[in-house]
Amino acid sequence: MTLTRFVVRRAAGGLVFALVVASLTLLIARLAPGDATTGEAIAMTVEQRAALRADLGLDQPLLTQYGRWLVGLTRFDLGRSSLFKRPVADLVGERALNTALLAVVALVVASLVGIPLGRYTGASHAMLARAVGAASVAVLSLPPLLSALLLVLVAAHTGWLPAGGMTSGGLSGAAWLADLAWHLPVPVLALALPLAATLERVQSRAMAEAIGRPFVDASRARGLTRERTLRVHAWPASLAPVLGIYGVLVGAIFSGSFVVEVVTSWPGLGRLLFDALLARDVWLVAGCGAAGAASLAVATTMADVVHATLDPRLLERRG
Amino acid sequence: MLGLTALFWSTRQPAPSGRLEQGAQAPLPRGGTLVASLRTEPRSFNRLVSRDVATEIVTLLTQARLVRVNRATQQVEPWLAETWTTSPDGQVFTLTLREGLQWSDGAPFTSADVAFTFKAIFDPTTKSVLASGLEVDGQPLTTATPDAHTVVVTYPRPFGPGIRLLDNVVILPRHKLEAAVASGTLSDAWTPTTPPADIVGMGPFVLTRYEPGQRLTFARNPRYWRRDAAGQALPYLDGLVLAIVPNADAELLGLRSGQIDMTQQQLRAEDIATARDLERKGLVTVQEAGVTLDPDVFFFNLRPAAWAKDPRGTWLLTDAFRQAISHAVDREAYANTVYLGAAVPVHGPITPGNKDWFWPDLPRYPFDQAKARALLAGLGLTNRDADPWLEDAAGTEARFTLLAFRSLDRGAQVLKESLEAVGVAVDVVTLETGALIERMVTGRFETIFFNYVSSDTDPAMQRDLWLSSGSGHIWNISQPTPATPWEAQIDDLITRQAASIDQAERVRLFREVQRIFSEHLPALYFAAPRVYLAVSTRVRNATPGVSRPQLIWSADTLAVAPAAALR
Numbered sequence: 048m049t050l051t052r053f054v055v056r057r058a059a060g061g062l063v064f065a066l067v068v069a070s071l072t073l074l075i076a077r078l079a080p081g082d083a084t085t086g087e088a089i090a091m092t093v094e095q096r097a098a099l100r101a102d103l104g105l106d107q108p109l110l111t112q113y114g115r116w117l118v119g120l121t122r123f124d125l126g127r128s129s130l131f132k133r134p135v136a137d138l139v140g141e142r143a144l145n146t147a148l149l150a151v152v153a154l155v156v157a158s159l160v161g162i163p164l165g166r167y168t169g170a171s172h173a174m175l176a177r178a179v180g181a182a183s184v185a186v187l188s189l190p191p192l193l194s195a196l197l198l199v200l201v202a203a204h205t206g207w208l209p210a211g212g213m214t215s216g217g218l219s220g221a222a223w224l225a226d227l228a229w230h231l232p233v234p235v236l237a238l239a240l241p242l243a244a245t246l247e248r249v250q251s252r253a254m255a256e257a258i259g260r261p262f263v264d265a266s267r268a269r270g271l272t273r274e275r276t277l278r279v280h281a282w283p284a285s286l287a288p289v290l291g292i293y294g295v296l297v298g299a300i301f302s303g304s305f306v307v308e309v310v311t312s313w314p315g316l317g318r319l320l321f322d323a324l325l326a327r328d329v330w331l332v333a334g335c336g337a338a339g340a341a342s343l344a345v346a347t348t349m350a351d352v353v354h355a356t357l358d359p360r361l362l363e364r365r366g
Numbered sequence: 367m368l369g370l371t372a373l374f375w376s377t378r379q380p381a382p383s384g385r386l387e388q389g390a391q392a393p394l395p396r397g398g399t400l401v402a403s404l405r406t407e408p409r410s411f412n413r414l415v416s417r418d419v420a421t422e423i424v425t426l427l428t429q430a431r432l433v434r435v436n437r438a439t440q441q442v443e444p445w446l447a448e449t450w451t452t453s454p455d456g457q458v459f460t461l462t463l464r465e466g467l468q469w470s471d472g473a474p475f476t477s478a479d480v481a482f483t484f485k486a487i488f489d490p491t492t493k494s495v496l497a498s499g500l501e502v503d504g505q506p507l508t509t510a511t512p513d514a515h516t517v518v519v520t521y522p523r524p525f526g527p528g529i530r531l532l533d534n535v536v537i538l539p540r541h542k543l544e545a546a547v548a549s550g551t552l553s554d555a556w557t558p559t560t561p562p563a564d565i566v567g568m569g570p571f572v573l574t575r576y577e578p579g580q581r582l583t584f585a586r587n588p589r590y591w592r593r594d595a596a597g598q599a600l601p602y603l604d605g606l607v608l609a610i611v612p613n614a615d616a617e618l619l620g621l622r623s624g625q626i627d628m629t630q631q632q633l634r635a636e637d638i639a640t641a642r643d644l645e646r647k648g649l650v651t652v653q654e655a656g657v658t659l660d661p662d663v664f665f666f667n668l669r670p671a672a673w674a675k676d677p678r679g680t681w682l683l684t685d686a687f688r689q690a691i692s693h694a695v696d697r698e699a700y701a702n703t704v705y706l707g708a709a710v711p712v713h714g715p716i717t718p719g720n721k722d723w724f725w726p727d728l729p730r731y732p733f734d735q736a737k738a739r740a741l742l743a744g745l746g747l748t749n750r751d752a753d754p755w756l757e758d759a760a761g762t763e764a765r766f767t768l769l770a771f772r773s774l775d776r777g778a779q780v781l782k783e784s785l786e787a788v789g790v791a792v793d794v795v796t797l798e799t800g801a802l803i804e805r806m807v808t809g810r811f812e813t814i815f816f817n818y819v820s821s822d823t824d825p826a827m828q829r830d831l832w833l834s835s836g837s838g839h840i841w842n843i844s845q846p847t848p849a850t851p852w853e854a855q856i857d858d859l860i861t862r863q864a865a866s867i868d869q870a871e872r873v874r875l876f877r878e879v880q881r882i883f884s885e886h887l888p889a890l891y892f893a894a895p896r897v898y899l900a901v902s903t904r905v906r907n908a909t910p911g912v913s914r915p916q917l918i919w920s921a922d923t924l925a926v927a928p929a930a931a932l933r
Binding site for chain 1: 407493625
């Protein structure tokens with residue numbers, strides 16, 4: 048299989064995946080008790096509520112509503128949010144950018160921390176390496192909710208960093224960028240710490256396995272220094288399994304961002320989904336689900352492409 | 367005599383041009399920006415089409431009404447209308463508007479704007495959420511504008527709250543929205559995507575920026591009409607920011623870190639100690655506004671059909687069963703356990719926080735477990751086996767399911783333990799808000815523990831709760847005809863009370879309503895928390911009230927100390 052064909056197949060699969068996830072989230076949101084009119088039901092007469100349900104199209108059978116939504120999708124119309132009275136595509140677009148920023152920075156930070164540490168711990172038996180490994184296991188057991196709460200508490204008590212939010216407002220240009228960077232550490236660390244620990248553990252194991260393989264011994268026998276052997280032969284060989292988990296990590300980032308955004312008041316997709324679920328805004332829930340699934344599909348495809356580029360056997364295996 | 371009094375009655379007058387009466391005190395600092403939290407995002411900037419809290423708060427900042435209900439005193443104050451007179455029959459209010467007022471874009475404000483607003487509210491294409499609240503017995507209020515500064519509002523029938531009803535009417539600019547009303551698109555006007563410059567008002571602030579998910583930024587309205595006692599133009603603040611903070615924990619952390627100056631609503635009982643600690647460190651001041659208007663409420667599903675095939679219905683629907691429950695709960699202990707002492711025991715829906723309508727002599731059910739057991743025994747409920755629960759003659763256990771808001775689980779637990787002590791088993795199920803409300807309005811519940819936010823202190827403005835046909839008659843919603851004789855009696859009394867313009871008679875009638883309510887106990891109340899608010903020490907002139915929003919309602923007179931004054 049050529050790389051182009053591989054990418055096209057993965058992209059098509061990603062589209063189907065996003066559609067299935069969005070449909071399932073829509074169905075699950077519809078199955079929850081109540082609908083978009085529930086929040087105001089106590090302030091309305093039965094007739095007023097029925098009229099509002101009709102206005103929102105909620106009086107139609109589920110299949111009819113779903114069919115209309117599918118037709119809308121062909122025009123990139125994700126429906127209209129009953130909560131915000133705005134097109135879902137606009138809302139999701141605004142918030143997905145904020146989540147993407149958080150996710151990308153968290154992924155970069157996790158990679159910059161986790162991979163070098165894993166490379167070190169996989170190649171060393173020193174006390175420090177064992178301590179780093181133990182710390183990773185401890186961080187891995189820390190769910191993003193807890194790490195976010197701890198970091199927010201530290202920020203609020205010390206005043207070193209903002210305890211929440213994305214920007215301070217009233218700023219523009221370079222000052223806005225600097226302010227954004229000032230707000231990033233708490234949510235980014237909350238998301239990145241468990242990812243960095245995951246990467247460290249995977250990289251460490253892969254590195255240890257690579258070191259034990261014959262070609263590493265052969266390169267040492269050819270007179271290469273230990274450090275050069277590790278850098279030129281062992282480490283590149285160990286990267287394949289690490290790249291393979293990036294797709295999974297992106298999924299973890301999106302599920303983690305759901306709680307981190309709520310705790311740190313970050314205006315992203317996770318918080319939007321949370322608000323939409325509480326308000327029974329089914330189209331917005333489906334839109335958030337579709338955006339999350341599409342991001343996951345894109346990220347896993349990119350990870351697989353890089354993986355396939357580094358290890359062409361992957362394309363051969365997939366025929 | 368009363369009629370003559372009404373004829374010549376007009377409101378307590380403010381100083382000319384809306385000046386505040388202010389005692390001898392240090393002048394308040396002018397300038398600065400205050401940051402308040404907002405829990406949710408506004409669904410619209412048009413109060414006519416949206417009733418969510420965020421829209422209401424944005425409207426309080428940017429728009430104005432003819433009269434205002436002061437959240438601290440709970441009394442009506444002149445606002446855009448400087449004075450008014452009432453006809454002897456209480457049906458016609460002639461309001462004189464302040465002269466020389468301008469919208470934030472400089473356009474003159476006249477009675478035509480008021481007439482336009484009423485027209486927009488009652489236009490069916492607007493689908494205004496305010497329309498039904500501005501009807502009396504299903505008939506809309508009508509307006510006439512004899513001149514540019516006079517508005518005559520006619521009620522279809524005498525209505526007890528009178529001019530108070532107009533606190534709900536947010537006056538909209540005709541020159542900006544007339545085309546939308548004409549084309550039937552007002553419901554889509556002034557959405558969160560509307561450029562802020564297009565949103566014109568007569569409130570103390572103008573919206574300058576909305577950053578979804580983050581904040582709304584407001585600047586002083588330079589054409590705002592109100593002045594303080596020294597003649598200084600209000601508001602004191604240069605700007606105000608509503609920071610969107612999704613939960614109470616984040617709000618408290620924001621206060622601690624100085625990111626926000628005040629919270630949208632009162633502190634939770636469990637946060638008061640933390641706030642007191644911050645107060646000792648000089649970061650905030652904790653202010654008590656009084657006792658809440660909205661106590662937690664526990665009620666049974668009193669729809670007879672819901673229990674038709676359930677053997678428990680024979681005793682569960684009786685007054686005596688609910689009276690036994692009322693006797694079984696130690697309200698003092700409840701207030702101390704659930705609200706950590708920051709609450710007062712209550713015996714009915716009207717709390718001491720409601721200054722005009724609270725009745726201290728309301729019949730009570732003192733804590734008395736023996737009496738509770740005796741009442742239950744009178745219903746045939748005695749312990750007939752080895753377990754601790756009572757059973758009826760057929761062996762059916764005295765047991766029911768209690769649905770509770772997740773935030774009320776502590777109260778639900780105390781209630782469960784109190785009832786278990788007299789042999790009644792309670793299975794508590796906590797639900798999130800949407801699921802619980804859906805169960806409530808569709809009648810799929812046995813009992814519910816809930817918090818009901820009242821819209822006004824005047825019972826005639828809460829007819830949805832009192833009338834058997836009301837959507838807020840939570841124990842048996844929207845009855846076509848009253849299910850019980852006592853509900854028919856309450857319907858009659860509330861209708862007469864709402865139609866009377868004699869305040870003493872209204873009070874008498876409402877006490878009778880409360881007496882009947884207390885006798886039959888369709889809903890039980892145990893404690894009402896005190897409303898505590900935490901504000902940054904740099905905030906000056908905060909005037910907390912018990913009605914929501916407790917602090918930001920007086921945004922035009924809030925001030926912040928300059929940084930130098932805090933060093």
